[in-house]
Amino acid sequence: MPPSGAAAGAHPLRRLTVLMAGWEFPPFHTGGLGVHCFEISCELARLGHRVIFLTPFPGPFVEAPGVEFRTLGERLPPGTQIPGAYTPAEIYGPRFLDVVNQYNEWIADLADTEGADIVHVHDWFGTVGCRDLARRLRIPMVMTVHSTELDRTLGHPFAPILERERIGVRSADRVIAVSRHLGDQLIALYDAPPGRVRVVYNAVHPVTPELDEDRTRDVVLYLGRLTRMKGPDTFLRAAAVVAPEFPEIRFAVAGEGPEYEYLVGLAAQLGIGDRVLFFGKVTDEERTALLRDAAVFVLPSVVEPFGIAALEAMAAGVPTIVSKTSGVGEVVPSAFQVDFWDVDEFASRIAELLEYPHLNREMGDQGRSEATFATWAERARQTVEVYREAIRSRSIKR
Amino acid sequence: MKIVFYLHLHQPWRLARFRYLDLGSGKPYFDVDRNLEIFRRISENCYRPTLDRLAALLRKDPGFRVSLSITGTFLEQAALAAPDVIERLQGIVETGRVALLSETYYHSLAFLLPPPELEEEVDLHQRRLEELFHVRPRVLRMTELVYDDDLARFAAREGFSGMLAEGWEGPLRGRSPNHVYSSVARGVSVLLRNYRMSDDVGFRFSARGWTEYPLTAEKYARWLSRSPGDVLGLFLDFETFGEHHPASTGILDFLSALPHAVAAEPNLEWATVEDAVRVPPAGPIVVPEPMSWADENRDLGAWLGNDMQRSAFDAARKAGTFARSAHDPEIMSDWRKLLTSDHFYYMYVSGKGADADVHRYFSSYSNPYDAYANYMNALNDLRRRSLARTRPSR
Numbered sequence: 030m031p032p033s034g035a036a037a038g039a040h041p042l043r044r045l046t047v048l049m050a051g052w053e054f055p056p057f058h059t060g061g062l063g064v065h066c067f068e069i070s071c072e073l074a075r076l077g078h079r080v081i082f083l084t085p086f087p088g089p090f091v092e093a094p095g096v097e098f099r100t101l102g103e104r105l106p107p108g109t110q111i112p113g114a115y116t117p118a119e120i121y122g123p124r125f126l127d128v129v130n131q132y133n134e135w136i137a138d139l140a141d142t143e144g145a146d147i148v149h150v151h152d153w154f155g156t157v158g159c160r161d162l163a164r165r166l167r168i169p170m171v172m173t174v175h176s177t178e179l180d181r182t183l184g185h186p187f188a189p190i191l192e193r194e195r196i197g198v199r200s201a202d203r204v205i206a207v208s209r210h211l212g213d214q215l216i217a218l219y220d221a222p223p224g225r226v227r228v229v230y231n232a233v234h235p236v237t238p239e240l241d242e243d244r245t246r247d248v249v250l251y252l253g254r255l256t257r258m259k260g261p262d263t264f265l266r267a268a269a270v271v272a273p274e275f276p277e278i279r280f281a282v283a284g285e286g287p288e289y290e291y292l293v294g295l296a297a298q299l300g301i302g303d304r305v306l307f308f309g310k311v312t313d314e315e316r317t318a319l320l321r322d323a324a325v326f327v328l329p330s331v332v333e334p335f336g337i338a339a340l341e342a343m344a345a346g347v348p349t350i351v352s353k354t355s356g357v358g359e360v361v362p363s364a365f366q367v368d369f370w371d372v373d374e375f376a377s378r379i380a381e382l383l384e385y386p387h388l389n390r391e392m393g394d395q396g397r398s399e400a401t402f403a404t405w406a407e408r409a410r411q412t413v414e415v416y417r418e419a420i421r422s423r424s425i426k427r
Numbered sequence: 428m429k430i431v432f433y434l435h436l437h438q439p440w441r442l443a444r445f446r447y448l449d450l451g452s453g454k455p456y457f458d459v460d461r462n463l464e465i466f467r468r469i470s471e472n473c474y475r476p477t478l479d480r481l482a483a484l485l486r487k488d489p490g491f492r493v494s495l496s497i498t499g500t501f502l503e504q505a506a507l508a509a510p511d512v513i514e515r516l517q518g519i520v521e522t523g524r525v526a527l528l529s530e531t532y533y534h535s536l537a538f539l540l541p542p543p544e545l546e547e548e549v550d551l552h553q554r555r556l557e558e559l560f561h562v563r564p565r566v567l568r569m570t571e572l573v574y575d576d577d578l579a580r581f582a583a584r585e586g587f588s589g590m591l592a593e594g595w596e597g598p599l600r601g602r603s604p605n606h607v608y609s610s611v612a613r614g615v616s617v618l619l620r621n622y623r624m625s626d627d628v629g630f631r632f633s634a635r636g637w638t639e640y641p642l643t644a645e646k647y648a649r650w651l652s653r654s655p656g657d658v659l660g661l662f663l664d665f666e667t668f669g670e671h672h673p674a675s676t677g678i679l680d681f682l683s684a685l686p687h688a689v690a691a692e693p694n695l696e697w698a699t700v701e702d703a704v705r706v707p708p709a710g711p712i713v714v715p716e717p718m719s720w721a722d723e724n725r726d727l728g729a730w731l732g733n734d735m736q737r738s739a740f741d742a743a744r745k746a747g748t749f750a751r752s753a754h755d756p757e758i759m760s761d762w763r764k765l766l767t768s769d770h771f772y773y774m775y776v777s778g779k780g781a782d783a784d785v786h787r788y789f790s791s792y793s794n795p796y797d798a799y800a801n802y803m804n805a806l807n808d809l810r811r812r813s814l815a816r817t818r819p820s821r
Contacts (some may be wrong), residue, residue, distance in 0.1 A: 377448075
């Protein structure tokens with residue numbers, strides 16, 4: 030064990046070896062969790078740390094220089110389906126938990142862990158295995174929470190998942206929440222000791238500003254999974270209020286999810302069937318194109334621990350409206366913040382951004398600088414700080 | 428050395444949230460309840476206790492003099508929220524040792540609008556002062572202490588004998604701010620704010636990190652006494668006493684102790700702005716561009732520094748044409764309440780540093796975009812109302 034904290038400033042700090050259990054990793058990702066795992070792993074590697082990523086997926090993964098992979102996939106019977114992190118559990122039922130159990134057992138018994146300094150688990154998937162692994166290796170465990178089961182199910186949690194979340198929060202030496210809002214929830218509903226909770230926000234890569242200033246931005250954009258938690262129906266209801274006043278504007282819904290059919294029906298019912306375009310799941314290129322055409326981005330989530338899509342929109346210079354319950358609001362003070370249920374206020378904010386060009390431009394510029402203020406490298410450095418804190422807390426205990 | 432102790436009283440009519448969807452709804456623009464609630468709170472912390480202290484000092488010390496500017500919107504809110512504040516003001520003005528100043532009724536940037544807006548607002552304000560206080564001021568101050576040569580000419584036309592301005596280095600060209608200067612307009616003297624001495628009280632009084640902390644009345648009077656020159660302007664926001672610096676900082680006791688401490692320095696005497704403009708000028712002062720007392724640059728950047736602010740002011744100017752042709756006093760008064768400079772101040776996009784903190788402290792919105800959108804909605808609605816009135820009925 031190296032001398033703790035006090036020496037930190039004087040010597041180059043020792044590089045750490047991190048066993049990271051993140052379930053999904055691009056291209057096998059369905060949401061913010063996979064993106065976060067990819068970015069943080071790459072940046073940790075770039076900072077000189079050794080990252081060993083533990084995933085059930087067999088690969089191949091997108092290029093992540095310096096990141097080592099161990100996959101459960103090789104041990105699974107051929108043809109086993111591995112669900113993405115945001116696939117509703119009921120679709121897979123008990124078989125989903127079978128894969129999860131195998132993942133955890135595999136982690137608990139992981140071999141070749143020589144020199145590991147820290148176990149880092151993301152969300153609930155590998156909490157049991159990581160807890161056991163950390164105990165066996167006598168090293169600290171850090172858990173990052175990206176969202177909670179209580180939120181994802183709007184208060185109707187699937188018990189085995191909730192239990193795994195609790196195990197993670199209880200066993201972790203430090204718990205990282207992706208927003209203060211989420212951190213407070215972990216303290217209130219998961220009994221996380223306040224002294225162990227830290228906040229590390231997500232980040233985005235800067236987008237080169239569009240040079241074509243005269244380009245018409247005529248799209249009001251929703252981009253996210255189509256689940257009740259994300260509030261896409263609020264987007265459509267607000268669109269219906271605004272649409273008659275702005276006949277040249279198009280409303281775009283990009284993303285897929287269980288609410289898709291309901292939403293298509295709702296748009297027709299609201300009389301804006303011809304004004305809303307449903308894009309389904311979009312590729313990175315399509316997303317970039319949508320953001321280039323967007324005059325306004327709306328994130329109306331009922332529950333949103335962070336909301337990285339809003340950060341991406343702002344980085345692209347698109348003025349953004351977020352619900353007050355979105356964690357991303359904590360890092361982008363210039364975004365309009367609206368109560369998630371207030372359809373008229375969403376409609377008014379959209380109309381204001383369409384009506385007043387100076388507002389649109391200045392908010393877009395300011396949002397760009399706020400969204401790109403902190404980089405993933407900075408977030409990785411903050412994560413390392415938490416690792417070191419966790420390690421120090423162990424050496425003090427001994 | 429004459430000490431001119433001048434305090435400024437102002438409250439804006441802050442807007443309610445006026446949504447885009449509220450256009451045409453007839454919903455009022457201003458949140459009267461909230462404004463009056465703020466007024467009552469500040470009355471409790473500042474207006475009442477400070478006015479009571481000033482009254483006591485005037486009773487005790489025959490040499491003590493104060494000058495006050497009180498905006499029309501302040502008087503409107505006081506009448507509704509705390510009429511006793513007006514009575515207290517009347518009480519000290521009756522002593523004859525408190526001078527009042529003229530300004531724009533709505534604390535506006537009317538000097539940037541086409542005539543006759545500026546003249547009308549100054550007249551409106553003057554009439555209100557005559558009604559309430561039976562005085563006719565001889566000295567003019569412009570919103571946020573804005574001053575330039577054109578305003579001096581305006582003051583001359585309106586019969587004023589003096590104007591206030593920031594004692595900023597540029598136009599002083601190495602000369603001391605502690606003198607009266609002659610403006611480019613005949614008969615109009617310029618009284619300058621000694622911003623260092625004023626900010627010692629206004630900004631630094633409660634700053635524990637300041638090397639001079641804590642500031643006592645005796646120490647401050649000694650500084651005044653040792654200052655070169657013949658007239659020194661301490662120009663402050665009235666809310667310095669009890670609001671910006673809460674009573675717990677000792678600011679009110681500082682105020683109470685100041686006249687006694689000043690009396691102990693033989694070369695110091697108090698003067699109102701009206702006393703001071705009679706002091707012979709030390710030389711001319713030329714200010715071609717508007718200069719204010721706000722921010723590091725002392726220009727109009729705090730209100731018209733960014734595109735949103737300029738476009739909002741421009742829209743307000745255009746709306747004025749419609750508002751005037753509607754010939755409806757209610758529309759006119761709503762429009763003028765929207766001219767109050769505070770609305771533009773809220774649209775300032777803060778960077779970092781001291782100015783940003785000051786802007787945040789004074790803003791009634793969570794961010795400048797909120798302020799702008801809300802303002803533009805109200806102005807749009809006002810234009811619609813005006814047009815509806817102007818359009819000939821068929």
